[in-house]
Amino acid sequence: MKITTLVENTTKCNNLGYEHGLSLFIEAAGRTILFDTGASDVFARNAEILGVDLTSVDAAVLSHGHYDHSGGLKTFFAMNKHAPLYVRKDAFGPYYSERNPGEYHYIGVDQSLITSNRLIFTSAYTPISGGITLFSKVEGTDSIPSGNKSLYRKEEETYKVDNFTHEQYLAIMEGDVRLLVSGCSHRGILNIVEAYHEHWGLYPTHVIGGFHLYNHRTGEPEAPQVLEHIAKKLLESKAVYYTCHCTGEENFLALERLMGDRIHYLAGGDILQLGKEDRHESECNQ
Secondary structure, three states: OEEEEEEOOOEOOOOOOOOOOOEEEEEEOOEEEEEOOOOOOHHHHHHHHHOOOHHHOOEEEOOOOOHHHHOOHHHHHHHOOOOOEEEOHHHHOOEEEEEEOOEEEEOOOOHHHHHOOOEEEOOOEEEEEOOEEEEOOOOOOOOOOHHHHHEEEEEOOEEEEOOOOOOOEEEEEEOOEEEEEEOOOOOOHHHHHHHHHHHHOOOOOEEEEOOOOOOOOOOOOOOHHHHHHHHHHHHHOOOEEEEOHHHOHHHHHHHHHHHHHHEEEOOEOEEEEOOOOOEEEEOOOO
16 A cells, blocks of 8 residues: 655655645555645646656545645646546535634635536445545544634534534555545544544554644644643554644644654655555655
């Protein structure tokens, strides 16, 4: 199983672009999957540099309805004429961020895309193919990110705090690897991991994704006691975690101190090979 980070907030490579966003190219279980497209066309430009053929993608997945994961969709549809996009119908809701009290900014998906014939609307559990499933049924409330409080869905003229029913997660099983991929984990990474366990009866062996621990309105990391609790529960799952994007640098460093080699940072241009011997490397001109 191979995962290439096409774009992320950071990169160690001087020939790659970066932005506030996330896009992953996944080769697993006989399929190629594009998981999110970042905020712009940077993912596509980086893919060309990294030797990733986006025209070969079998299926695309949108993790949730925010611009920093969906902004490259038009670029992808123009490049790839056949791959369906698996998406929650709620992802096309009008979503906003409150940057300052009473000041709302649109952060949702380009609404013109809802008319595309490439969309497959997903349910609580949606198989893509053998060993590859999307799920969105997450009901736990443990350590919901505090940054969610500034994220809203507009209903008529009212702004209501988003409950993230539009978020979904990718589960891939190949050999001994059980991979869970999350875009931003707005429902709380602990609850998402537990939902995986409840459905499959096992914990994932590997988890990739942002944990949304950075509060963009306050600029503050999560409280130390919250991070300690999250680290303790993640360690209990026995999985190896590769985090990125909205986790935040301070939060990652705190989790790394608590979790050691069970957590790693995934930057733009990084490549994971998961199997009997995991490999985490960067294939670019630094």
